[in-house]
Amino acid sequence: MKENLNPFAIAQSQxxxxxxxxxxxxxxxxxxREPMREFHFTIPxxxxxxxxxxxxxxxxxxxxxxxxxxxxxxxxxxETIDTVRALAAWMTWKTAVSDIPLGGAKGGVICDPRQxxxxxxxxxxxxxxxxxxxxxGITKDIPAPDVNTNPRIMSWMxxxxxxxxxxxxPGTITGKxxxxxxxxxxxxxxxxxxxFTMREAAKLNGLNLEEATCAIQGFGNVGSFTHxxxxxxxGMKVIAIxxxxxxxxxxxxxxxDDVLAHQRQTGKLxxxxxxxxxxxxELLEMKVDILIPAAIENQLTSKNADQIKAKIVAELAxxxxxxxxxxxxxxxxxxxxxxxxxxxxxxxxxxxxxxQNGYQYYWEESMVHERLxxxxxxxxxxxxxxxxxxxVDTRVAAYLMAVNRVAEAVRLRGWV
Ligand code: NAD
Numbered sequence: 372m373k374e375n376l377n378p379f380a381i382a383q384s385q386x387x388x389x390x391x392x393x394x395x396x397x398x399x400x401x402x403x404r405e406p407m408r409e410f411h412f413t414i415p416x417x418x419x420x421x422x423x424x425x426x427x428x429x430x431x432x433x434x435x436x437x438x439x440x441x442x443x444x445x446x447x448x449x450e451t452i453d454t455v456r457a458l459a460a461w462m463t464w465k466t467a468v469s470d471i472p473l474g475g476a477k478g479g480v481i482c483d484p485r486q487x488x489x490x491x492x493x494x495x496x497x498x499x500x501x502x503x504x505x506x507x508g509i510t511k512d513i514p515a516p517d518v519n520t521n522p523r524i525m526s527w528m529x530x531x532x533x534x535x536x537x538x539x540x541p542g543t544i545t546g547k548x549x550x551x552x553x554x555x556x557x558x559x560x561x562x563x564x565x566x567f568t569m570r571e572a573a574k575l576n577g578l579n580l581e582e583a584t585c586a587i588q589g590f591g592n593v594g595s596f597t598h599x600x601x602x603x604x605x606g607m608k609v610i611a612i613x614x615x616x617x618x619x620x621x622x623x624x625x626x627x628d629d630v631l632a633h634q635r636q637t638g639k640l641x642x643x644x645x646x647x648x649x650x651x652x653e654l655l656e657m658k659v660d661i662l663i664p665a666a667i668e669n670q671l672t673s674k675n676a677d678q679i680k681a682k683i684v685a686e687l688a689x690x691x692x693x694x695x696x697x698x699x700x701x702x703x704x705x706x707x708x709x710x711x712x713x714x715x716x717x718x719x720x721x722x723x724x725x726x727q728n729g730y731q732y733y734w735e736e737s738m739v740h741e742r743l744x745x746x747x748x749x750x751x752x753x754x755x756x757x758x759x760x761x762x763v764d765t766r767v768a769a770y771l772m773a774v775n776r777v778a779e780a781v782r783l784r785g786w787v
Pocket of ligand 1: 590
């Protein structure tokens with residue numbers, strides 16, 4: 372049978388597996404399988420050449436039983452409503468497993484920002500906000516950046532929102548620049564949180580992080596900060612890294628500053644002197660202690676899972692592993708740090724950003740990191756404990772914790 376790569380079908384099948392272990396009430400299960408609310412809209416954008424192009428936008432509020440929805444906005448040519456649904460579902464489980472008082476949501480626009488000027492991206496971002504402004508806010512749903520969106524875009528969106536509502540409300544969008552009420556440590560938070568979980572997983576698996584080798588797929592926000600902080604603060608040896616064009620490899624390690632300078636100069640990683648060029652497939656199958664998918668969905672599948680040689684897979688990307696690959700990796704004894712635990716650092720610090728916006732008083736970066744460490748370590752240990760006590764793999768364990776928490780809030784509200 373052909374492997375189903377539809378992200379929402381995958382998210383639903385992961386929930387189904389957890390529901391079975393939990394013996395979840397069938398009515399509750401049916402409710403949690405679907406998003407509570409979806410917005411589909413068109414965004415007409417005046418292009419620089421005077422023509423108007425119409426883009427398709429989405430916002431999915433998957434579940435807000437535990438608090439207002441929370442989730443990024445992605446700009447991508449391959450965006451689909453099912454990708455947004457899956458990402459919104461994973462946000463629901465992510466906020467629940469991290470035990471922060473928020474629900475799950477996600478947004479997206481089908482577009483290719485690399486083919487657009489900065490002015491066109493600004494008009495698109497403001498147009499997106501005009502469509503969703505009435506449906507979001509600090510007590511309803513709080514957007515943030517995701518793939519191909521960044522703090523600059525969050526500033527435009529917040530400005531449009533505040534213009535519409537006629538007052539300041541910085542906590543409505545997180546991942547903002549510091550000057551707009553952003554939190555210290557937010558840009559690096561997803562990578563930092565992931566590295567804290569890798570530190571815990573290394574301890575469990577008898578690995579010394581300071582001597583560990585790793586390969587990172589993706590050199591965007593998450594991948595590049597994981598390279599930087601992994602090397603500089605955790606002493607890890609990054610021996611391979613890639614972007615969408617391909618990757619580079621050197622067993623002696625790849626120096627972050629040098630690689631960044633090359634990437635800034637040429638726009639790519641390949642061609643970096645002092646390393647061999649490799650494909651993304653070769654990177655995934657490399658012999659390393661820790662493999663870190665930090666790019667896009669469906670990278671570890673039934674086709675390559677057998678070839679994975681890493682001891683730990685730290686899923687910083689959302690949905691990088693298909694259920695079939697999951698089974699193969701678990702059978703091989705690979706320790707997986709599941710995505711919605713591994714990459715929860717971003718949403719945890721987004722939550723800290725909202726809290727700081729609420730009382731207009733800002734924390735030092737060291738305090739942000741310390742509180743992030745405490746929060747994500749607690750979640751990691753609880754998932755690991757659940758995995759051992761229930762004799763289930765780490766992904767199912769993370770689902771058991773998250774689904775229990777969301778189902779309890781749904782029950783207390785009397786929805787089901
Ligand atoms: P980004 O746009 O900054 O970077 C994405 C990177 O992936 C780029 O280097 C790009 O070249 C690379 N890439 C794209 N397609 C690829 C392919 N087919 N093969 C290999 N590399 C490819 O995005 P990001 O914010 O770093 O997000 C990366 C992943 O992390 C996504 O799955 C995202 O949902 C997840 N995530 C991000 C955050 C966050 O705070 N930014 C939080 C949680 C999860």
